[in-house]
Amino acid sequence: MQDVVVVGAGPTGLWLAGELRLGGASVTVLEAREERDSNSKALTIHPRTIEVFDCRGVAEPFLAEGIRIPNGHFGGLPDRMDFSALDTPFPFTLALPQARTEELLEDRALRMGVVLRRGCEVVGLTGNGVELSDGSVVAARYVVGCDGTRSTVRAAAGIDFPGTDATTWGWLGDVVLDAPPERGFAGVTGVDGGLMVVALPGGLHRIVGGDPVTNRAEWPGDLTLEELRATVTRIAGTDFGLRDPRWLSRFGNATRQAATYRAGTVLLAGDAAHMHFPTGGVGMNVGIQDAHNLGWKLAAVATGRADDALLDTYHGERHPVGADLLRHTRAQTALMTGYTPEGQALRAVVSELIASAPDMSLVLAERLSGLDVAYSTGRRVPDQVLPGGDTLFSRLRGGGHVETTAGLVRPDGHLAG
Incomplete structure (x- = not known):
């Protein structure tokens, strides 16, 4: 067992x-x-x-x-x-x-x-x-x-x-871009929707966003390349030369x-x-x-x-x-x-x-x-140099508690109560 x-x-x-x-x-x-x-x-x-x-x-x-x-x-x-x-x-x-x-x-x-x-x-x-x-x-x-x-x-x-169930839907496409934005990143927003473009390893870009057309509770259907191209063009004024989709998907805001x-x-x-x-x-x-x-x-x-x-x-x-x-x-x-x-x-x-x-x-x-998370026992302890010259984060690698000037630090990096 x-x-x-x-x-x-x-x-x-x-x-x-x-x-x-x-x-x-x-x-x-x-x-x-x-x-x-x-x-x-x-x-x-x-x-x-x-x-x-x-x-x-x-x-x-x-x-x-x-x-x-x-x-x-x-x-x-x-x-x-x-x-x-x-x-x-x-x-x-x-x-x-x-x-x-x-x-x-x-x-x-x-x-x-x-x-x-x-x-x-x-x-x-x-x-x-x-x-x-x-x-x-x-x-x-x-x-x-x-x-x-x-x-x-x-x-x-x-x-x-x-x-609560979904009331709006986002979409994403991992695609090749023939005309990517400068530095591989872009953010565009307006009355026609919003999107972000992020460079991925391997020569791909992710285009992710939402628009008024899919701002509703009903499932809009599977995302197609043609719909993605039209939506991106409507929001950004260009489709960035998107082609060859690796993955097309939708996601909702069910919470x-x-x-x-x-x-x-x-x-x-x-x-x-x-x-x-x-x-x-x-x-x-x-x-x-x-x-x-x-x-x-x-x-x-x-x-x-x-x-x-x-x-x-x-x-x-x-x-x-x-x-x-x-x-x-x-x-x-x-x-x-x-x-x-x-x-x-x-x-x-x-x-x-x-x-x-x-x-x-x-x-x-x-x-x-995620740096602001604190529990009733204590807050997250930032990295610091400990007596002996090593750091708190390196000392925690053994998976045990660590004694510092701030107090006893738990294996997950928070102060013990």
């Missing part, structure tokens, strides 16, 4: 599996897909997530391959938040396709001894693990659902997922959060715990940070080093973070879909405030980047 079965081999599940192994727990990851999805929903890695990677000594490949973006947007507003003011060694976001992020995290998990089984569809829970579609059972003391917004684990555990992140021996993390419009590219980051909070706790409980009650602090600390995530993505969605004259006026006023009020810009940047 394994200590933990993790259902889902996305970024959240893979990071959690590695954290559990670091803490000494035995782990099997079950993934329904036979192969990794080559299409990447997530693209952005935020500063706090880079810190998390650095605290485990795995940041270098991400820093080497990702495209650094020194600022961020709030609700697609034209005036962007300057990340250089952030108190972090990594004052930027990284643009890196999710498929590559998963590849790097999977490599780490396998090196640490995680068992990864693909082509294993979980259909339910048993008294001591999970049941697969072939009728077999994988036994484990704990089960963690990292299996996305349609989580089988969440449903089988009877955990409610309240929220939900699990009523509890723990039900006995079953826990949830990432998209299984919260779903939202992908404003600011924060979803994958919050999922990895869920896993970072849960991993050391579940490993300590599973290996007998901590009382079971420690797992209750996972919900207590991360559920409010998820609720705040939903609140902010809803606010950004309202700004992004403000196509009316009144909405455009609101966008202009808020954008001007970001440009003219550095304190406001900094607060929004800290929230978007």
Whole structure:
């Protein structure tokens, strides 16, 4: 019997599996897909997530391959938040396709001894693990659902997922551009909609946006290349010479959060715990940070080093973070879909405030980047040089607590209570 079965081999599940192994727990990851999805929903890695990677000594490949973006947007507003003011060694976001992020995290998990089984569809829970579609059972003391917004684990555990259905739809295309914008990036917004163009590794660009035509509750249908070209031209005055789509997709603003992140021996993390419009590219980051909070706790409980009650602090600390995530993505969605004259006026006023009020810009940047998260036990501790010359982040790579002048720092980089 394994200590933990993790259902889902996305970024959240893979990071959690590695954290559990670091803490000494035995782990099997079950993934329904036979192969990794080559299409990447997530693209952005935020500063706090880079810190998390650095605290485990795995940041270098991400820093080497990702495209650094020194600022961020709030609700697609034209005036962007300057990340250089952030108190972090990594004052930027990284643009890196999710498929590559998963590849790097999977490599780490396998090196640490995680068992990864693909082509294993979980259909339910048993008294001591999970049941697969072939009728077999994988036994484990704990089960963690990292299996996305349609989580089988969440449903089988009877955990409610309240929220609201989609009222608007965004779209994206990973395409080749014959006439890309300067520096590979562009943002355009107006009464006809808004879009952003971001360069991807491998010569592709992602065009992502929304428009009044799809600002409705009904599913608009699958996105076609012809529709994408016409919509981009209507918004930007050019189609940037887009062709040869690698991936075309739509996404809605349905917004939900699990009523509890723990039900006995079953826990949830990432998209299984919260779903939202992908404003600011924060979803994958919050999922990895869920896993970072849960991993050391579940490993300590599973290996007998901590009382079971420690797992209750996972919900207590991360559920409010998820609720705040939903609140902010809803606010950004309202700004992004403000196509009316009144909405455009609101966008202009808020954008001007970001440009003219550095304190406001900094607060929004800290929230978007994940650096402002604090728990009742204590805040995130920035990197610092410790006696002996090494740094806090390098000392945390062993997965244990670290004593500093600020106090005892937990394995996830927050002050202990």
